[in-house]
Amino acid sequence: MTITQPDSVTLRAGCKINLHLEITGVREDGYHELDTLFFPLQEPFDTITIAKGSAGTGLILNCPALSIPPEKNIIYKSWEKFGAATGWKPDLKISVEKGIPDGAGLGGGSSDAAVVLNYLNKYCPNNALSADALNKLAATIGADVPFFLNNVPAHATGIGDVLTPSDITLEGYSLVLICPDVSISTPWAFAAWDKAMLQEPSCNNKKEFLTTATSKDRKHSSRALWLFNSFEVVVYSAFPKLRAYKDKLIEFGAVGAVMSGSGSSIFALYREMEQAARAATALKAEGVATYLHHL
Structure with a gap:
């Protein structure tokens, strides 16, 4: 059943920490093999506002905190890749208020990308992706993006994209x-x-x-x-x-x-x-x- 796309919605993109991060090797393609344990945190967080755009405008992305062209932003890449995979590239206005520092190792960009991918898949009128397909698409955007799709503790291997849910708890700390x-x-x-x-x-x-x-x-x-x-x-x-x-x-x-x-x-x-x-x-x-x- 298709869910009606709202005129505007404001979403939070949380961050992650690595309780454990070991570089275990280097692959032939130059990427590094990792063994890591992701743990989600609710703050700091980015605030993402997604609104319907005018017909034919594509994606209008506003992220003043990052001094890069919108087309280089991971959100733009997510929108393009989702469109290529499903045939749905809705006209959107997306504004990002950064609360997660850049270059802090907290996965802020990956979290933003995952929030947008989940939004797109939720409201995709046709050809919405299965959880496995969305995960595979996310991995082509960034190594940490698949983790943020589900945002629960997870053990990760590969380049950080092969995920196994973890029952680790820090309750009481x-x-x-x-x-x-x-x-x-x-x-x-x-x-x-x-x-x-x-x-x-x-x-x-x-x-x-x-x-x-x-x-x-x-x-x-x-x-x-x-x-x-x-x-x-x-x-x-x-x-x-x-x-x-x-x-x-x-x-x-x-x-x-x-x-x-x-x-x-x-x-x-x-x-x-x-x-x-x-x-x-x-x-x-x-x-x-x-x-x-x-x-």
Whole structure:
């Protein structure tokens, strides 16, 4: 049954963190193989307003926060690819108010793309895609886009597009997410990791990069959750300020802390809400964008 397309709708696009991110290899096509655990968060978020456009206008996209041509935006790419797959390219006006920082490793662009794909598939009058077909289409747009289509915890392999739902829960923890004013290019991070691996293959050894500030890890939760990120060794070398922020989060009593994606965001888990609140207050006082979650 076809659902009537609304004149206008406003949707939220949440973000994700990587509880675990290990680069396991490099494929012949140059893409990197990953083993990662995605976990969705409700904020920060982007606000996406989608309205019907005038006949023949195609997609009019407004995203002032990103200084790129609309045609280069992942939303535009999603609209075009969905149209090619289904034959439906509706005239739309889409406005994006960015709340997820760019270059933070939180998947903001991928989340936006998934919200738009779900919208298009929901209101497609004919030839709406099956869940599997939509997932495959999403993977051609961006490696993280399939995860955001369902937005539930998931273990991912391949380039991050082979998903298995995960029953992991962080219930009872408080989580502090910080987004320092540093934008990190994912292609740069992969290139830096490649270079580091050529020079010192052991740099991807989990045993050498535990989540605590000291060499002796007494916090079993960090090991149980495998809070690890292959990118940390190269990102922290280039941006030591980020390592200092991670250490500060741990000093407030976190059971573990780790960078998300290719950075620059970092999150920490706390058993005590009061500890998390103190950490959040301290980082905010330094001018760092900070989000406190009680899970």
